[in-house]
Amino acid sequence: MGKGLYISKSVGITLIVLAVAAVATIIALSVVFHNEKSRTVEKPQINETDQWKSYRLPGTLSPQYYNITLWPRLVPDANGMYIFTGHSGVAFTCVKETGLILIHSNKLNYTLTPEGHHAKLTGLEGAKAPAINKTWLEVETQYLVIQLSETLQVGKIYWLYMEFQGELANDLRGFYRSEYFEDGVKKVVATTQMEPTDARKAFPCFDEPAMKAVFHMTLIHPSGTVALSNGTKTITLRNQNVLQTKFKPTLKMSTYLVAFVVSEYSSIRTAAETDVRIWARRTAIEAGHGDYALSITGRILDFFQSYYNSKYPLPKSDQIALRDFDAGAMENWGLITYRETSLLYDPITSSNKDKEWVSTTIAHELAHMWFGNLVTMKWWNDLWLNEGFATYVSYLGVDDVQPTWNIKDLMVMTETHKAFAFDSNKFSRPLSLPEEEVKTPAQINALFNTITYSKGGAVLRMLSEFLSEPVFARGLSAYLKQFAYGNTVYTDLWGKLQEVVDADPEVNLPATISEIMNRWILQMGFPVVTIDTRTGNITQNHFLSDADSKPSRSSPYKLLLNRLLFVSPHGFWPTVSSHSYLQIIRANMINMSLALRTTSYLSEEREYLPWQSAIKHLNTFINRFRHTEVNTKMQKFLRSKVQPLFHYLKNITADWTEILSSHTDQYNQLNAISLACTAGVEDCLDLTKMWYRQWMKNPDKNPIKHSMRSTVYCNGIAAGGSEEWEFAWNLYKKSVDDAEAELLIYILSCTRKPELLNRYLNYTLDPNMVQKKHVNYVIRHVANNVVGQPLAWDFIRANWSTKTTFASKVDGNV
Structure with missing residues (x-):
């Protein structure tokens, strides 16, 4: 018999009791551990890998x-x-x-x-x-x-x-x-x-x-x-x-x-409640180039304080002009930085257009003191909330200080038509992108373009028009008050505007602000609206400049136009009626002969806005037909339209020796010379060549009026050759004034000689030849020249890695 272990009855009972107690303890501890573990599992896990x-x-x-x-x-x-x-x-x-x-x-x-x-x-x-x-x-x-x-x-x-x-x-x-x-x-x-x-x-x-x-x-x-x-x-x-x-x-x-x-800059200042100072190079300040900016800054600030019903929140506004600056300006709160040509104005040498640019840029930046600085978009996908508003209200600010300019009417030309051209491309984008599509610095930088600035401003003007300016301004005031020092998304703005609309019995909209406006900001492109003048029926389709192209994003247009069309004359859409034929002809929607016949009245037209609108679109056809057999007929057609305007302005300016007093009349002088020379009007060609030659003979005694120099210089170089181009290039190399340098940068791109344009593009690779801040201007100007378009494209492709280093706000926006 093997060895065993003897346990007495009393000891066995004791051991059994202890075993049961141990099991009970284990079960109790398991329950406690499970409960604790459950509480631990319910706690959020941090995964920071x-x-x-x-x-x-x-x-x-x-x-x-x-x-x-x-x-x-x-x-x-x-x-x-x-x-x-x-x-x-x-x-x-x-x-x-x-x-x-x-x-x-x-x-x-x-x-x-x-x-x-x-x-x-x-x-x-x-x-x-x-x-x-x-x-x-x-x-x-x-x-x-x-x-x-x-x-x-x-x-x-x-x-x-x-x-x-x-x-x-x-x-x-x-x-x-x-x-x-x-x-x-x-x-x-x-x-x-x-x-x-x-x-x-x-x-x-x-x-x-x-x-x-x-x-x-x-x-x-x-x-x-x-x-x-x-x-x-x-x-x-x-x-x-x-x-x-x-x-x-x-x-x-x-x-x-x-x-x-x-x-080591010097400054001038006002003695107003808000301390306004203009800073620049000592010689520029002493020459009075900051005086105009100083004269309008305080007045524009006062206008915005009234318009927004919100006091400017800072004790000072410093504005400084920099020689080397990539954008037009930057709205830093309390210290706005500018490219020199965006802040300084020389009453002796600057043109009327220079004065307008300084005025609108200052107004744009001051508008940001509220929209963008006081209230800021939450993320860059809603950048248009900053820039679209600053674009729109900048025209209101300038109109307040320069009421004779009729600047609000010019917004259609400078912003709305510009946005139409950009937004009709199949690669356009919505104003507001999904947040997840905008992450990297490169993706953020790409948002600084015409869609954000010009379409944003045009769409907000449309909203203001159908709400009425007072209602719109009340909504903005409520928005700024609620979200001051915070961040918002676009729906926050729609909400405050809707509150104001709901409280005003005189405002009757066909739908909510959100339902109306989301169609404009969440879709790319815009509709072309067709009006049947016999029945009054209205139809709409997504407008593309290339009718056969497929847009990069779906845009199922169903805009609420039936009632809004006649409420707002500033809608962001072209109509196929008796207007805008030239704009929509590029999409092959109407016959070209019919469209051109609508311009027959131009030979009797003397006002700037109709001519400016026509020229913007006629330039498309001029470039399209320049190297075809149709060019001769196109030139003859253009001469028949522009010669009456050219000779009319020649007579009332004493053979171009006087500058007209009206802001837009001065622009019309430039249009007449530019189109007449393009169309081959002999009097115009002789005039610009004579002026340019006189300037070449005596660079220190320029016979060309300041407001006309850009147009005359460009036509002089276009009609000339290497000698004319080299003359302007040498002046650029010696230029010390930013306004003069940027004018020369533009006119050098006007030559029609490919070898000169190629040389000009290659100069941008050497900072000793073309300053870094001018590189993108050179490429953009050359690309706008019909001869230079393919050259610029080939250059960009060949030097892509280099050019992206200098990438800036695409359209020179502010």
Whole structure:
């Protein structure tokens, strides 16, 4: 018998009781563990793997304020580089639990902490900051990535501090340098262009428009220079050979509106309630080139305060003219930066068109002080909310200070017709894109085009017209009041306008604001409206300039036109009736002979607007037929129409020696000369060649009136050869005035000689030949020349990687 284990009865019972108790304990613990596990599972899981590969911030952190100190060096270092150094801190609130900090950073070099990290993290207001595990720069998505040992606490505030260095390059982006010569001495300006995604190139920041914060700025700069920023200067301290200027904190605003400039500029100012100052090169200020801008800025601000029923929220408005600036202007809150030709006006040498451009640009930027700055789009897909409004109301602002110009009527020519041409392309896009389609900096930059600015402005004008201007303005006022210092989407605007409409019994719409307007902003293109004059029936179809093309996006047009058509004369659509034939002929919708017969009245027409509308469309046919057998007949047809206007204006201006007083009459003079020379009117060709030759013989004594120079120069070069072109090119190389340089940039593209146009395009590859800020202008102007179109296209394809480096706001918009 084998060995066994003997257990007494009493011991066995005890063991059984203990076993049962153990099982019960295990079951109880299992229940407790299951309940605890359930609670843990229900808690949101944080998956932060590879968040730095997304171009959008995760929304876990919200910046409150920044302290930024920057020191730009206005002389090169031992390596020949211009640099800036700086340090900044940002206070942010944790709004969602996270163990990861993503902050935008591009082309900045950091001073590492003793632990080898790019930043330091501390807690504020009693918060305890977790330790930093690891930091690195994610170049593709432009982040500084900070991984933490523990998660940040929701609702707690933290402070992130960094020290860094960057290049003060001449690339017109972020914090960059501009250069000019004064009295034979080279001067360097440190300035900024943050919009849309380049604040991160000046200092680390949460660089999205919804990430609004307050900015405390300090600039260190050389003695003899002046520092400017968004806020008002509080104090300037002298420290050996440098100055330290501190500024009052800004209002809550987006990073793309941050601006600072260090220069040797001079200024003029007003003594009004709002401190308005115009800054420019000393010689430009002394010559009075800033006087016109100063005379209208305060008046336009007053107009917008009244129109929006909202006080300008800042104590000052600095406006500064820069030699090297990519866009027309930039609406930085409190410190608006301009290309020189957009702010400075010389009453002796500038043209009427120059004055209009300065006026509309200033009005556009000041309009942004409310639309865009006070209330900002949530994301770039709704950029049109900023730019479309500024485009539309800029005409109202200029009309208030220049009532004799009839500028509101010109909007149809300058914006609506321009948008028609762009939006009839099969590759157009809606005004408002889905948010997920706009992520990368390249995708954001692509939005700065005619659709955003011109179509946005035209559609909003249409909305204003059928609501009536007072109702529209009341809606804008309510919108600005509710969303001040915040961010919105387009539906927020429709909602406030609808509230005003519902409260006004005199406004009777066929549908809600949203139902009407979403059809215009969420679809690409526009309809062509056909009116049957016998029955009154109205039909509509998506208009494409190439009727056989297939649009890149579906646009099932069903617009509410039956009632709106006659309510608003400013609708964003052409009609197939007795008007707009020339516009729709390109889509092969009507017979060309019929369309051209509608222009028969032009031989009797003397007013600017009808002629301007006709010329815009006639130019299409001029270019189409220039190298065909139809060209001779086309030229004869054009001469029959324009000769009466040409000779009429010649007579009333004493053989072109006088300039007419009316704003639009001056434009009509240019139209008459331009079309007459294009059509081969001998008197016109002889006139422009004579003037151009006289100018070539004596460049210092130009016989051509300033308002007519653009047209005369262009026709002189078009009719001439290499000698005429070289004369203008040498003047460009020697030009010191931006307005003169940009005029010469344009007229050099007027030649009809392919070899000259090719040489001109190749010059854009060398910054010593064509300045970077002029590169896109050259390409655009050459592409607008019928001879240059294929040359420009071949050039772009051959140099695509180079040209994208200089990509700017596509249409030179502001």
